[in-house]
Amino acid sequence: MEEMIIGGIAIEDKEHIIDEIMNQYGQEILQLAYSYVNNQAIAEDLTQDIFVKCYKNLHTYSGKAKLRTWLWRIAINHCKDFHRSWYQKNVVIAGEEFPIHGTKKELVEQTLIQREEDDELITAIMTLPIKYREVIYLFYYEEMPIKEIAAVTETGVNTVKTRLRRAKELLKERLEE
DSSP: OHHHHHHHHHTTOHHHHHHHHHHHHHHHHHHHHHHHHOOHHHHHHHHHHHHHHHHHTGGGOOSSSOHHHHHHHHHHHHHHHHHHSHHHHHOOOOOOOOOOOOSSHHHHHHHHHHHHHHHHHHHHHHTSOHHHHHHHIIIIISOOOHHHHHHHHTSOHHHHHHHHHHHHHHHHHHHHO
16 A cells, blocks of 8 residues: 555546545544543544645655555644634534434343443543544554554653553543543
């Protein structure tokens, strides 16, 4: 993928390249955006904006970092910009509710218990400051190595380790309450 991108930019086949990038990384970028805003519709809008930025700035990709790292940097910066925006500070979005389906009582009960535990964890994660939330997301959900997280977040490896440790401590405190 990396070599095709570098070669593709030289022949100006940006549409094909962006299609491949969206197919390969679209869901991951959507999940990353969702981890910042906790709203599916806004996350989808942010994801679209991120890929528009990627398309417009494809010529700036130098190949020094992995394509994924470059794309994550764009995504994280865009999500942080959104958090600082007027829209985020002044518009309130109604929460989403998901219907529960099931036929067997035990399956339904187990599903509800698991969903409640998952929701509690997600809620606790979403209450963390962004610097902790992003390292938790990148480490546990995207399974990025610490060095890559450091590159994406433009921090040091030890800073990432400290943030992960502190985030786990905060989550433990919040979940024990």
